[in-house]
Amino acid sequence: MEGKSHLISFYLGESHDHAGRKIEQIWQLSHFWLEHTHDYIQWLFPIPETSRFNSFAPALEYSEREEFSQSTQLQLRQQRSLDVMLDFFGLTRNGLEIMAKPDLSISHHIWLKRGGHNHLRITRIIRSLYFCGQVELAEAFQSAVIRIGSTQGIVAEESKQYWRKATEQPS
Secondary structure (H helix, E strand, O other): OOOOOHHHHHHOOOOOOOOOOOHHHHHOOOHHHHHHOOOOHHHHOOOOOOOOOOOOOOOOOHHHHHHHHHOHHHHHHHHHHHHHHHHHHOEEEEOOEEEEOOOOOOOOOHHHOOOOHHHHHHHHHHHHHHHOOOHHHHHHHHHHHHHHHHHOOOOOHHHHHHHHHOOOOOO
């Protein structure tokens, strides 16, 4: 399709991100890589604001929001990205139900602790799902991390407050 954005082409597996990675390659990477690499999350979960941490990542344009909202293929691929991150976080999904895996533990899943970059990632994921037309999935993930972070972790109230606000339209 002529005029397709770089982000949409990346998401459809037709082009690379700024580092030369295709989305399918990112989906296959280890949890260690996902934890210690910081420039992929903005591509998997774009939001309207530009990233302070990755100037090469695209901001989600209104036209791209519309494409995600109207394309089952793009939504399914974003759900695949979500499933990769859920596995990384020690969570799993069955439709809109998101739950802890049996091996979820604060010693192995550092997002269950008080702070850190994974809390920012969670906020981004919620916002991206929301802005890409997957509102129910965004709310399911939002609810799950707040609940699980409170019952199986020691997530700070400040982080949970960011997660609660992640589905609000900016003023």
